[in-house]
Amino acid sequence: MRNLEFREQLHEYAHWREQLIQAIDMYRDWRTRYRFSDPQSTDTLLNILQGLQNDRVTLAFVAEFSRGKTELINALFFAETGVRLLPSSPGRTTMSPTELFWDEKGGSYIRLLNIESRLEDISLMDYKRNPDRWTQIDLNCDSPTQMQEAFKELIATKRISREMADKLGLWNEREAAEQGIINPESVEVPCWRHALISFPHPLLKEGLCILDTPGLNALGTEPELTLSMLPSAQAIVFVLAADTGVTKSDLEMWKSHVCSSRAGSRRQGLAVVMNKIDSMWDDLIGEVGYDAAIRKQIETSASILNLDRNVVFPVSAKQALLAKVKGDEALLRKSRLDLLENYLSDDILDQRRDILKGVVEKEIGFLVSESAKLMEAKISNASKQLDEFKQMDFENQEMTGKLMAETRDRQNAYMANVENFQASRKVFAVQAKMLIDSFSRERIDDIIKRTRHDMSKSLTTYGMKQNMRKLFDELRDLLQDSVDMTEETRRLIKAIHKKFQDEYGFKEIEPQLFSIKQYQFELEQIFEEGEAFRTSARTTMTEQSIVVNKLYSTLIAKARNILQQAQKDAVTWSNSVLTPLMHQIKDHKKQIESRLVMLRKINESKGSVAESIAQLESELAPLEQQQRELLTIIKAMHLDVKPG
Structure with missing residues (x-):
């Protein structure tokens, strides 16, 4: 598959995303127009819309030095410029992690963060929020x-002094000794810690983001790359050199930094590129021998990496770039780039589409389902009342009076039960506040402050391990404390819903229940990632305070974000979980009041029966139109939401 086709696939994906945005926006407008909206649901819809509008398909390229990774990026995405856009000549390799994307507001630029920033206790994410740095x-x-x-x-x-390189976490005495470098006065280091590149390339404008990570040294000393940026990428492309196969440093990078980012089911979106296959060409063995050598190297590499050989792609990035620049189809086929492009175009974009659909269904699927069921209940109640009026003998004044009395009794019973509902809601509010407070920032920061203070006393690997465990044990306990409160709150919500279903025949809408399991799982995953990073050979060899500090800071930031998200979700849930019931209560009240008005009119003047029936029929038509609009919107969303 050619790059043009990848662009078309990405364009199709971007078009699908835009249609989804339009459908959700239509749904938001529908809720407002027909008075279904409330502040919480509106915020939820606006948040999901903002997330979709800012969505990027991130491909992370990971490799040791001199594997041809940057050349591969040039061949895949930037060949139409006619030049080798990113520097990838022999002996000239990218030194700083680099992100390429399109920033419509900021325009075209390259932003470079100086290497000395590593001395500051500020995350890359915080630096990104401050362009002035x-x-x-x-x-x-x-x-x-x-x-x-x-x-x-x-x-x-x-070149900087060895002492400064040591402080920056860029000096490894053991590795230097292996290379015959003993006590140098100065050390060569990258000028820049991180680079951000924005320009309006068609693929970048469609939402593609490329992360280029240079070598084990960068990954081994920047925990934020390994623990945050790589896991958030839609795909990781791990690049090997075909002539060397899987080296010791390749394997260390794979085990410590790549596999940890794709643990369990997340092994999806992972590809290995065996680059530089042109170096394996041998005139003496010919085409058949060449193909056999490539197949053997694929099988060997797949076996060592414990990976399906179908996601190991033999490529010559050098030939592919040259072929695209010259328009040489035969050379392009020989480069074998098409299989990798197929994988990126089909598998990765399809996976991203499925992920986005899952996020949308999780965030607003309940709202859409609730709307559909409420509309069905409205139409059912209106139809039932219409049929009832058509069949009644309104000539019998005694019957009319009896119906009015029954309706008034229903109204009084309804008002009494609304008072009970309000009392239940107050109990729920108290319970929900206890749940929300269990995730309070003060509680979290108190734990972090204490464990960080303990850590400052010992920067050894053992001390780091003990304090990491202490931190996560206390955060686990914090989450565990909320389990009982969550269960009590869930039981209360179910009881309130059941009461109104049993006593008033309300449409059964299964209440959305809050759960902390996802946050517990994510917290455990962070701890495992931190342990894997801490015990990696590179981290063990450096054992430098800057690396330890940054690892700890990265873990803290991730853990805090998870718990803050838990609190935010608990607030949103507690504010919105009773909303569907409130909609039904309001409709029930409106239905009783409307019935009383009509019966009163009929009792006063028999000639108004036909008028009342006509009014009921006129009220039913707009409801059916509302439902048709909703079903059209649900269909446009392409979500697995069952209407009504």
């Missing part, structure tokens, strides 16, 4: 040559 070079998108020149900063290095 970056060195910016504006890009001229009409001049690939100017962009080429600007991108040379990605390979820029400088």
Whole structure:
């Protein structure tokens, strides 16, 4: 599959996403227009819309030095520029982790974060929120040559003292000794810690984001890359060199930083590229021997990495780039890039589509289902009342009076039970507040502050391990405390719903129940990721305070975000869980009042029976129109939501 087809696939995906955004926006308007909206549901819909609008398909490319990773990125995405856009010449390799995307508001630029920023206890995410901390070079998108020149900063290095390199976590005495370097006065390091590149390439404008991570050293000293950025990517492309196969450092990177980002079911979205297959060509063995050698290397690599051989792609990025620039179809076929492009176009984009659908269904599927069931209940009640009026003998004044008395009794009983409902809601509010307070920032920060203070006393690997465990044990206990409160709150909600279903025949709408299982799972996953990172060979060898501090800070930030999300979700849930019942209560009240008004009119003047029936019929038609509009919107969402 050619790059043009990948672009078309990405365009199709972006079009699907835009249609989904439009459908959700139509649904939000529908709720407002027909008075179904409330502040909580509106916020939920606006949040999901913002998330979809900011959605990016992130592909992370991971490899040791000199595997041809940047050349592969050039071949896959930027060949139409006619130049080697990102620097990837022999001996000139990307030194800083680099993100490529399109920032419509910021325009075309390259932003560079200086390497000394590693001394500050500030996360990359926080730096990204503050453009002033970056060195910016504006890009001229009409001049690939100017962009080429600007991108040379990605390979820029400088020499600093060994002591400073040590503080920055960029000096490893054991590795240096293996290379024959003993007590050097200065050390060569990258100029930049991180790079952000924005320009309006068609693929980037469609939402593609590329993460280029250079070497084990960068991953081994930047926990945020391994523990946050790689796991959030839709796909990780791990690049090997075909002539060397899986080296010791490749395997260390794979085990410590790639596999941990794709644990369990998340092994989806993982591909291995065996690059530089052109280096395996041998005139003496010919085409047949060449193919056999490639197959053997694929099988060996797949076996070592414990991976399905179908996601190991032999490629010559160098040949592919040259072929695309020259328009040489035969050379492009020889480069074997098409299978990798197929994988990115079909599997990865389909996976991303499924993930987004899952997120939308999780966030607003309940709202849509509730709306459909409420509309069905409205139409059913209106139809039932219409049929009842058509069949009644309103000539009999005694019967009319009896019906009015029964309706008034229903109204009085309804008002009494509404008071009971309000009392139940107050009890629920108290219970919900206890649940919300269990995730309070004060409680979380108190735990973090205490464990961090203990950590400051010991920066050894053992001390780090003990304090990490202490932190996560206390956070686990915090979550566990909310389990009983959650169960009590769930029982209360079910009881309130059941009361109104049994006593008034309300439409059965299964209440959305809050659960903390997902947050517990995510917290455990962070702990496991942290342990894997901490025990990796690179981290064990460096054992430097800056790496330890950044690991701890990264874990803290992730854990805090999860617990803050738990609190936010608990607030949203507690504010909205009774809303469907309130809608039915309001409709029930309106139905009783309307019935009383009609019976009163009929009792006063027999000639108004036909008028009342006509009024009921006129009220039914708009409800049916509302339902048709809703069903059309649900269909446009392409979600697995059962209407009514």
